[in-house]
Amino acid sequence: MRLLLVEDNVPLADELVASLSRQGYATDWLADGRDADYQGSSEPYDLIILDLGLPGKPGLEVLRDWRARGLATPVLILTARGSWAERIDGLKAGADDYLTKPFHPEELLLRIQGLLRRAHGLANQAVLRAGGLELDESRQLCRKQDQEIELTAGEFRLLRYFMLHPGQLLSKSQLADHLYDGETERDSNVIEVHINRLRGKLGRELFETRRGQGYRFGGAS
Numbered sequence: 576m577r578l579l580l581v582e583d584n585v586p587l588a589d590e591l592v593a594s595l596s597r598q599g600y601a602t603d604w605l606a607d608g609r610d611a612d613y614q615g616s617s618e619p620y621d622l623i624i625l626d627l628g629l630p631g632k633p634g635l636e637v638l639r640d641w642r643a644r645g646l647a648t649p650v651l652i653l654t655a656r657g658s659w660a661e662r663i664d665g666l667k668a669g670a671d672d673y674l675t676k677p678f679h680p681e682e683l684l685l686r687i688q689g690l691l692r693r694a695h696g697l698a699n700q701a702v703l704r705a706g707g708l709e710l711d712e713s714r715q716l717c718r719k720q721d722q723e724i725e726l727t728a729g730e731f732r733l734l735r736y737f738m739l740h741p742g743q744l745l746s747k748s749q750l751a752d753h754l755y756d757g758e759t760e761r762d763s764n765v766i767e768v769h770i771n772r773l774r775g776k777l778g779r780e781l782f783e784t785r786r787g788q789g790y791r792f793g794g795a796s
Contacts, residue, residue: 581611601756608632627654642669705738737792746789
């Protein structure tokens, strides 16, 4: 899953990018509201983490403009401003969730997981389930019929994306857009390698190839 972090506190941003990377998220980081306004609308992010006190353009104004342009990407506001009035302003502007600094990194990760599941109609799931599989996102571990199956970091990222989109036809370019950040060179052959390895570990029947079109994860949630 590809995230956009908009945060002007450099040490905090570095810490969050590293933490999110360990959890398998490809994260782009911006520190200026004007840059975020443009990039948030033009890149295919799965979720945006937005600070309010930004240089260039306030975060609340950025959020209002995103929503006015029809951007439906889930947005989690991350801010040191803790008053009820400011929370209400953020939610009215179109935020999906709100987390006040300081916060525990695990809480942020759990909120991200919840927002992503909700965005894909899986809000009632305590863990991610699809296709007869159960994915433990915190341990990056898959279970199939009570059997625990270890995954590499690349396999985990790819499987999570498939499980959030069961039954959907996903092209290689779409997968690359959501599995890599903007600085990483994208290689569709690597995606194919990961899919073949997942087939070997989880069953070929779960991953259908449609030549010239892409892949479909065959499980139903």
